[in-house]
Amino acid sequence: MPATATATSSPPPTPAAAGAPILQLRGVGKTWPNGQTALHAIDLDIRRGEIFALLGPNGAGKTTLIGSVCGIVKPSSGTIVVDGHDLAREPMPARRKIGLVPQEIYTDAFESVWATMRFSRGLFGFPPDPAHLERVLRALSLWDKRDAKIMSLSGGMKRRVMIGKALTHEPKILFLDEPTAGVDVELRRDMWAMVRELRERGTTIILTTHYIEEAEEMADRIGVIDKGRLILVEDKAVLMRKLGRKQLTLQLQAPLAAIPAALAGLPLELADDGHALVYTFDAQGERTGIAGLLRQLGELGIGYRDLNTRESSLEDIFVDLVKRGGTAGGAA
Numbered sequence: 001m002p003a004t005a006t007a008t009s010s011p012p013p014t015p016a017a018a019g020a021p022i023l024q025l026r027g028v029g030k031t032w033p034n035g036q037t038a039l040h041a042i043d044l045d046i047r048r049g050e051i052f053a054l055l056g057p058n059g060a061g062k063t064t065l066i067g068s069v070c071g072i073v074k075p076s077s078g079t080i081v082v083d084g085h086d087l088a089r090e091p092m093p094a095r096r097k098i099g100l101v102p103q104e105i106y107t108d109a110f111e112s113v114w115a116t117m118r119f120s121r122g123l124f125g126f127p128p129d130p131a132h133l134e135r136v137l138r139a140l141s142l143w144d145k146r147d148a149k150i151m152s153l154s155g156g157m158k159r160r161v162m163i164g165k166a167l168t169h170e171p172k173i174l175f176l177d178e179p180t181a182g183v184d185v186e187l188r189r190d191m192w193a194m195v196r197e198l199r200e201r202g203t204t205i206i207l208t209t210h211y212i213e214e215a216e217e218m219a220d221r222i223g224v225i226d227k228g229r230l231i232l233v234e235d236k237a238v239l240m241r242k243l244g245r246k247q248l249t250l251q252l253q254a255p256l257a258a259i260p261a262a263l264a265g266l267p268l269e270l271a272d273d274g275h276a277l278v279y280t281f282d283a284q285g286e287r288t289g290i291a292g293l294l295r296q297l298g299e300l301g302i303g304y305r306d307l308n309t310r311e312s313s314l315e316d317i318f319v320d321l322v323k324r325g326g327t328a329g330g331a332a
């Protein structure tokens with residue numbers, strides 16, 4: 001099977017230009033030799049300088065997609081253009097534009113931080129540039145550890161070294177595969193700050209994460225992949241606005257065994273063993289229906305002790321989307 005084949009209906013790749021996407025995928029598919037299809041004709045444009053978060057449940061195809069763009073996995077179909085370079089026709093120039101921070105920490109434990117960094121840069125055919133390596137190490141707070149052997153570093157430091165390695169060849173796109181899996185809250189915040197700094201210096205960031213809070217905090221745009229299909233690509237703010245819901249929770253004075261028939265048809269659920277009534281409404285709707293609901297409760301003699309509202313998080317939206325199979329939006 002060829003490394004890539006041009007998707008029949010896909011437009012030809014556009015040359016690198018300031019306004020052009022830094023990464024273009026057209027019809028990228030992957031079927032493993034065992035017949036398992038991990039990616040179905042993915043079309044995706046990544047904008048220059050954005051932070052793009054790719055979300056998806058286990059086995060959705062995230063690693064396969066990243067591997068395809070990084071030249072680790074051979075797609076069965078489609079084209080991938082990295083800053084104007086077709087990955088299949090010009091693998092080296094395309095690959096040089098990309099830094100990959102893999103999920104697993106793997107590096108030579110007996111080497112020093114400095115030697116590891118220098119070696120990484122050489123792998124991409126770049127001449128030594130100690131000043132660049134120093135900048136990277138300083139930005140990652142690793143300068144003081146430059147002579148330390150990797151095995152002597154803490155887990156968090158080792159993760160920083162992995163990021164450093166990916167930055168040695170000055171990539172324009174940085175892939176972070178589950179960057180904060182298993183790291184403590186403090187380091188997670190540090191890493192977020194680091195990623196933002198990189199973006200400010202012009203690096204485009206693509207990250208996969210299981211922590212939806214991370215995508216909510218960091219991303220400009222969100223892509224959701226499920227069963228090998230990109231079911232949604234959207235600006236985070238638009239997504240939160242479009243699919244966001246609010247919930248009003250009423251703590252009842254006396255528990256209910258069931259929703260009263262007079263309230264059937266309303267978006268109501270019982271929670272907390274009947275002690276709470278949850279009303280879900282559209283955060284964007286002009287009319288929430290709350291006044292009517294409270295009036296009806298009064299008429300039915302259902303009293304409440306307390307009430308509060310909460311907006312859905314990206315996590316709620318994501319879970320909902322994957323449950324529904326992504327009928328809420330289209331992939332760009």
Ligand SMILES: Nc1ncnc2c1ncn2[C@@H]1O[C@H](COP(=O)(O)OP(=O)(O)OP(=O)(O)O)[C@@H](O)[C@H]1O
Pocket residue numbers: 032033034036037038056057058059060061062063064065
């Ligand atoms: N080398 C392989 N050979 C055969 N099937 C594979 C291979 N690698 C991945 N797959 C299958 O491809 C599908 C997508 O896997 P992938 O690892 O890309 O998912 P993922 O979204 O990264 O999942 P996770 O969040 O668990 O890392 C899965 O069904 C997986 O079993």
